[in-house]
Amino acid sequence: MLQTPWLKTYETLGIQTPEPAGRTLADYLAEHVRERPDAPALHYLGRSWSFADVNAEANRLANALRALGVGRGDVVGFHMPNIPQYYFGLAAVSKLGAIGSGVSPLLAPPELAHQVSDAKIKILMSFDALSPVVAAMEAPACLETVLICGARDYLDAPETIQPDLTGPKSLGYRAAITGASAAFETVKVDPSETFMIQYTGGTTGKPKGAMLSHRTLLHNPLQVLALGPRINIGEEVYVTAFPLFHIAGLCFCLMGFVTGGSYECLPDPRDTDRICEVLKGRAATRFAAVPALYDMLVANPKFAEADFSQIVMACSGAAPMTKSTFNAVTELIGKPVMSDIFGMTETGPCHTSNPVARPKMGSVGIPCAGAKIRIRDIETGTKDMPLGEIGEICSAGPQLMKGYLGLPEESAHAMRKIEGERWMFTGDVGYMDEDGYVFLCDRAKDMLVVGGFKVFSVEVEDKLSKLPMVAASAVIGTPDVKRPGNDIVNLYVALTPEFQDKDEAALKSEITAWIRENMAAYKVPKFIHIIDAIPLTPVGKIDKKKLRAEALAS
DSSP states (O other): OOOOTHHHHHHHHTOOOOOOOOOOHHHHHHHHHHHOTTSEEEEETTEEEEHHHHHHHHHHHHHHHHHTTOOTTOEEEEESSSOHHHHHHHHHHHHHTOEEEEOOTTOOHHHHHHHHHHHTEEEEEEEGGGHHHHHHSOOOTTOOEEEEEOTTTTTTOOOOOOOOOSSSEEEEHHHHHTTOOSOOOOOOOOTTSEEEEEEOOOSSSSOOEEEEEHHHHHHHHHHHHTTSOOOOTTOOEEEEOOOTTSHHHHHHHHHHHHHTOEEEEOSOTTOHHHHHHHHHHSOOSEEEEOHHHHHHHHHSGGGGGSOOSSOOEEEEOSSOOOHHHHHHHHHHHTSOOEEEEEEOGGGSSEEEEOOTTSOOTTOOBEEOTTOEEEEEOTTTSOSBOOTTOOEEEEEESTTSOSEETTOHHHHHHHEEEETTEEEEEEEEEEEEOTTSOEEEEEEGGGEEEETTEEEEHHHHHHHHTTSTTEEEEEEEEEEOTTSTTOEEEEEEEEEOGGGTTSOHHHHHHHHHHHHHHHSOGGGSOSEEEEESSOOBOTTSOBOHHHHHHHHHHO
């Protein structure tokens, strides 16, 4: 039987579970236009749009897309960084009863072609600077039009670059919406229908399209916000550089639509000067970033000038945050508002969050309101583990995806029935304590086995952050051919500036000696690689797939 120790914590903190959302994004937008038409909804590089303005632009885009043949159930791809067209596109797709799909701007032409084909994208809204990638792609037959969007379309409206395509036609965004009506009658759809097809990171094979309904994507923000603190409708200010094509960025943006708050559109997640400038001029109520970006912000003197007077939550996600980073950010903000959030594309995305009112260091929090978590044995997935014991983290609740697009067998493997309820087997390894807090140990694929003992890479990396010469580190395993079923521990280290001119052999010896003194012998790396920088994925996670390939090649 499912253990629910987090319900005691809910009761202590006064957490109420919200009713599942029965509305679409278009429904929420219509409400804000009626109730608060002049309230700020979107900010981008100094320009702002009210909810009435957003509605008008979304209507123009919806009419333009309809003229290009988009109807109910058709798929529109968003192949761009965080620019206003993405925000308007989400609303337009919802109004049309169509389906959106976030497409990473970092994809190579074959990867882009795969997603367009797999999701059956009919119209691709693409960024003008990505035109060479689009032109180099072997366009799938499903793709009819590429709508080219420019970063300055809403600033000075220059002509955008249109690629030379064979197959689909290309059309400039401004040309497409010019003359389009600012009125549109929304197509009514059931909230259980698919709203977005979001692709997983593809760390194990080709990326898979997670089908996420309106109800899932618009209820998940309410699940997170229910853990508090709550702010009155229309008063939230959301600032984040999470890319919109990633599920975390999408969720943060949708919070604005759900709560009637304003959303800051930041196109470059590495431009810390710009982020600091925005935070100085606009008092955010909620901020979100990956740990790597928090480290970059802490290193930027301008971060100390930000206006944190109204902030109630600073979220961290996509990767574990070290205690040193947590403490540094908390000190600069000046009050305890840090919260680790944990989830995945398939869970829409958040299924646990660390409540600001009662956080536990090292934990990723308790189940979001209405979510359920259980820990299953790693070997068979058929037994619940006792509290405090490690196993695979499984998630249930209204935040779950409908399944993987066109992959019924993989969907059935990932989402299994337990006691008549659908549970997502996340592949993450961790445990739950007596208060319902979840502690993440590792991804199942990042958990190494050495001599029959389990090595959790996150644990080793976190401990190594205490060393003065370690700016960042990553632990990965390679197969031990002499002992099948076991791994060889490889450690990758990026050095802090003051140690970059030191003798590598001496540094490796010092690191090894420290690990031997502070950790079990089976956790000591056989190979230490000192590199210029730890590679990161587009959303700031350590790119262990790339490191594994390098380790195997060497």
